[in-house]
Amino acid sequence: MQQISRALRRERERAGLSLSELAKQAGIAKSTLSQLEAGNGNPSVETLWSLAVALGVPFSRVVDPQPRPVRVIRSGSGPTFGSDHASFTSTMLSVCPPGARRDLHLITVEPGPARIAEPHIPGTVEHLIVTNGRMLAGPVREQVELAAGDYACFPGDLEHSYTALLPGSSGVLVMEYG
Incomplete structure (x- = not known):
């Protein structure tokens, strides 16, 4: 904190x-x-x-996590943030270094209400690779169903959502800022 x-x-x-x-x-x-x-x-x-x-x-x-030359985040640790409205957590894995414009997150989603994300800064693109389970993700009116191993890329500067279709769903999310 x-x-x-x-x-x-x-x-x-x-x-x-x-x-x-x-x-x-x-x-x-x-x-x-x-x-x-x-x-x-x-x-x-x-x-x-x-x-x-x-x-x-x-x-x-x-x-603002502190960067290190070699950084390891063990499963279940790292700066994690939950949602107020859905069973959704995001763990910051890697931050945008100076001159770059991307962040790397590990997300976990459980069945229940969708995690509705408000539009991020203009030009944001999200890259999602589902690592476990199944999810419905993407812009609110264009969600796609994804299974483990599937990849989706979509505008993060539009309202978008994540919904777990199976318990224990997770993925790697790369936020690319324009």
């Missing part, structure tokens, strides 16, 4: 926004943003995406 706190404050100040301005643009309460910048709270993936979009930065810039 301290990394997120530092990253949010850094990116808000870089953008020249007040707490009130950023909270309004992200559609969250000013008190929520204040708590997050103070290192308190447990933000959902939706809250962090909203802040990243409002700041005009890749998701990884608001979670």
Whole structure:
């Protein structure tokens, strides 16, 4: 949480926004943003995406994991963010290094309500490889059914969703920012 706190404050100040301005643009309460910048709270993936979009930065810039020359993330560890609306988690595997514009996530999805993702920053493209189970994924009106080993590429700057069709569904998601 301290990394997120530092990253949010850094990116808000870089953008020249007040707490009130950023909270309004992200559609969250000013008190929520204040708590997050103070290192308190447990933000959902939706809250962090909203802040990243409002700041005009890749998701990884608001979670700010520290890079290392050799980095291993053991299964079940790493910075993980859950959804408020679906059985969906995202674990940040690799962040966008300076000069690059991509993030790498491991996602897990369980049957139930779809994880509806609001549009990300303009030019975002998502690359999804299903590693286990079956999912319905893609732009809200153009979802495709994917099985283990299938790959799909779709615009991330449109509203899109992820729905598990089998328990234990998972995949690798590459966020490519335009």
